[in-house]
Amino acid sequence: MKTRLLLSGGILAASLGLAGAASAQTISSAANQTFVVADPSTPISPITITDKTPPSIKGNKDIRVRIPAGLNMTWDPTIPTATITGSGASKVSTTVSYGNGNLDLVINVVINFAAGDQITVSGLNFRNFTAPSAASSLGLIVGGAGGGVVATDNRTKTIVAKVYAVSVSPHATTASQLPSNGVNYTVAFTVTNSGNGSTSYDLLTARRPGTVLTTVSIAGAGITQGANPDSARLTSLLGGSSATATVTYSVGMAASGTMDTLIFKARAVGSPATADTGKLTLTVVRPTMTITKSVSPGGTQLPGANLAYTVTISNIGSSNAASVVVVDTLPAAVQFQVGSVVNTLPAGVSVVVDYSNNGGATWTYVPASGACSAPAGYDRCVNRVRWRLQNPLSSSAPNNTGTLQFVAQIR
Structure with a gap:
């Protein structure tokens, strides 16, 4: 810093000759994220990278966003294209690659950044959540493959243990129906993932004693019917979310007053002991x-x-x-x-x-x-x-x- 002293009109004035104030590079996710062990590939929270003043992100070096050691996940390398916005978006390629065992996201820089240029990266995923991990932050590398981390994310990523749980409602309901005679009936059950993460469930029906009821199908959003009408699979239901399974059934010819029970079970694919049931008790009615x-x-x-x-x-x-x-x-x-x-x-x-x-x-x-x-x-x-x-x-x-x-x- 240089100081010049000027005397003008009996007044002493000082002017400071300042170079541009230096600033650090930053990396910031839009939100903290918590994942669950065995979750499927999951979208990232958008990541904003800002160059410092004076700038140091150059066209001959790539930008890397690194998952730190101890955070048991990787980038999803099956996604080759990112969505990139911001003042520096035209200076990088949206075609990305992955390195360091898929722990590094590699963004190719094609033109030098200017001071304060920003890019916001989205449209990518994390996957391979293999074990619980304490809250950790992504690291920013701007010196290429051999460069060190120059900034850490101000948001965190955490991986928690998988908890399997499920509830089915209603637990019990009743109906009075005529023999089908070509007309089928339906009953709806709500399946709720009361655990965490994404869980798939086998949906199964049984009849007790089975003298009247026959399951025709199990259907609903996210549900795939199995080869047997008595079974289906509900795929990737998120923790806290619910899905409706509609069971279509027929009623055989039987005397008025005959009773039968349809039992509906939702069973976690990854934990068969985790299950819940609902039931429909049906009474055959007939005109005489x-x-x-x-x-x-x-x-x-x-x-x-x-x-x-x-x-x-x-x-x-x-x-x-x-x-x-x-x-x-x-x-x-x-x-x-x-x-x-x-x-x-x-x-x-x-x-x-x-x-x-x-x-x-x-x-x-x-x-x-x-x-x-x-x-x-x-x-x-x-x-x-x-x-x-x-x-x-x-x-x-x-x-x-x-x-x-x-x-x-x-x-």
């Missing part, structure tokens, strides 16, 4: 239809008498009855009274009535007064009446029963 028919008046009647027929249907089973169809046959000795059909059904249940004049071969006939030489108001052509319920009939009283009525005259 009864039908009775009455006529009024009863007893022996003479020709010309009108007979009111009442068909009563009831669902006394354990499930709604869908697609109910009732067909009644008119004896040859009677003729159908046109417009006499009256139906009494629970609220929300409608019915379509069809007629046949050919023994049920077709159902397009429309009754007409005087048809087939019947007297006015009657139709001798009708020989079948069909009722088709358009809505399920409940199994719960009083909405589980209805009546279907019509009038016919003795010929």
